[in-house]
Amino acid sequence: MNVKTSSLSPLGVYHEGMEWNAVEKVIYERRSIRGFKKEPLSDGMIRRILESGRFSPSAGNMQPWRFIVIKSPEMLAELEKDAVKMAKFFMFFIDYTRGGAIRRLLTKQLAKLSIRFMPNELHVVPFALLSQIAQGKTKVFHGAPTLILLVEDKRGVSCPATDIGICGQNMVLTAHSLGAGTCWIGLIKLCMYYPKWRKKFGIKYPYALNNCLAVGWQKPKADGPVPREAQIVEWYDRGLHDAPRTEKQGG
Amino acid sequence: MQKQKYTFLDRLIIPDYDTPRGVSSGNLIFDKAKCRECGVCVTLCPGGCLITDKVTKMDLLTGKVKGGKYGLPRVDKTKRGATLCIACYDCGAACPHDAIRIETHFNPKRHFKRLTQTSEMIFPKRY
Numbered sequence: 493m494n495v496k497t498s499s500l501s502p503l504g505v506y507h508e509g510m511e512w513n514a515v516e517k518v519i520y521e522r523r524s525i526r527g528f529k530k531e532p533l534s535d536g537m538i539r540r541i542l543e544s545g546r547f548s549p550s551a552g553n554m555q556p557w558r559f560i561v562i563k564s565p566e567m568l569a570e571l572e573k574d575a576v577k578m579a580k581f582f583m584f585f586i587d588y589t590r591g592g593a594i595r596r597l598l599t600k601q602l603a604k605l606s607i608r609f610m611p612n613e614l615h616v617v618p619f620a621l622l623s624q625i626a627q628g629k630t631k632v633f634h635g636a637p638t639l640i641l642l643v644e645d646k647r648g649v650s651c652p653a654t655d656i657g658i659c660g661q662n663m664v665l666t667a668h669s670l671g672a673g674t675c676w677i678g679l680i681k682l683c684m685y686y687p688k689w690r691k692k693f694g695i696k697y698p699y700a701l702n703n704c705l706a707v708g709w710q711k712p713k714a715d716g717p718v719p720r721e722a723q724i725v726e727w728y729d730r731g732l733h734d735a736p737r738t739e740k741q742g743g
Numbered sequence: 744m745q746k747q748k749y750t751f752l753d754r755l756i757i758p759d760y761d762t763p764r765g766v767s768s769g770n771l772i773f774d775k776a777k778c779r780e781c782g783v784c785v786t787l788c789p790g791g792c793l794i795t796d797k798v799t800k801m802d803l804l805t806g807k808v809k810g811g812k813y814g815l816p817r818v819d820k821t822k823r824g825a826t827l828c829i830a831c832y833d834c835g836a837a838c839p840h841d842a843i844r845i846e847t848h849f850n851p852k853r854h855f856k857r858l859t860q861t862s863e864m865i866f867p868k869r870y
Contacts, residue, residue: 508870509870511869524831526787526789527786588761589760589821607854608757615851616766616855620760620790620827624792624827629799630789630790630791631804712839714783714836714837715836718836719832720865720867721861721862721863722860722861722865723860723861724746724861742863742865742867742868743861
């Protein structure tokens with residue numbers, strides 16, 4: 493299914509229905525990689541990936557990021573262990589999808605109350621993932637040989653979180669264009685509940701750590717295109733007071 | 744074609760995460776004729792919710808089982824009937840034998856319902 497490199501369109505031109513160009517190929521075939529080889533990328537390659545982060549656009553050119561590269565296998569194992577421990581702790585109180593009816597009755601109320609305070613962290617998807625992690629059915633960092641922590645400087649212009657996203661996406665696309673694999677992992681937040689990790693990485697004002705990238709060689713190779721939901725897009729292309737025209741993007 | 748309405752009631756009601764009433768989750772169809780039971784999809788599934796009768800994701804990751812055929816994969820379900828599939832289709836992109844087809848998209852209901860996405864799953868289109 494992947495587009496062959498020989499049939500790619502050149503960069504810098506567009507005509508309707510043309511083949512993807514090299515940049516588009518990387519964008520559409522990038523998948524979040526959750527299986528890695530044990531040997532890490534070379535330091536040179538990691539530097540090359542970091543370099544694309546250094547040259548990301550940011551509001552007011554404030555570059556509100558700080559990168560931490562973790563390659564130490566002991567530290568990775570320790571992070572994994574602590575993240576799982578924290579997942580188990582939280583899920584003991586709020587996972588109502590396991591256990592009997594009485595447990596469900598008690599924990600469900602607490603879960604629904606917590607969701608109101610943490611709607612993003614306890615959205616359905618991370619909730620199910622945390623539950624699976626607590627049950628030992630999946631890993632937090634997917635056994636990646638390298639983690640790149642994307643530390644956010646909260647004093648950035650406008651919305652520093654957006655800058656972090658752009659910076660990370662630059663690095664991810666660079667990594668995939670080099671044949672490596674990456675996965676965004678927000679569950680590094682679990683480790684931030686431990687004072688020891690906050691201290692180790694220096695996560696105090698003005699810094700916050702919400703995301704990291706798992707980086708390594710793909711095993712198995714999993715890059716390829718996937719289907720996604722068609723999206724409704726509003727187009728304002730008539731008069732000032734006319735209703736927008738809606739169009740189905742992709743369909 | 745209109746986007747979904749998001750009412751005040753929707754905002755108030757937090758859906759159950761493990762029932763088909765609360766989330767309409769993804770579902771995958773495995774082509775028995777094409778599947779060679781290699782286990783690639785099981786290793787890759789983000790939540791470890793693809794399983795076969797013989798192995799789970801952790802078995803493959805920890806090297807508990809080695810080689811051979813792992814059995815036809817299926818999507819794990821919660822006790823109350825929702826699947827844990829988020830319709831990312833990483834499995835399908837990685838499948839070396841093109842044996843996986845996605846049936847439904849992932850859409851939690853009420854508070855978390857998706858408003859501008861339709862239920863049609865479409866591959867990237869070259870406009």
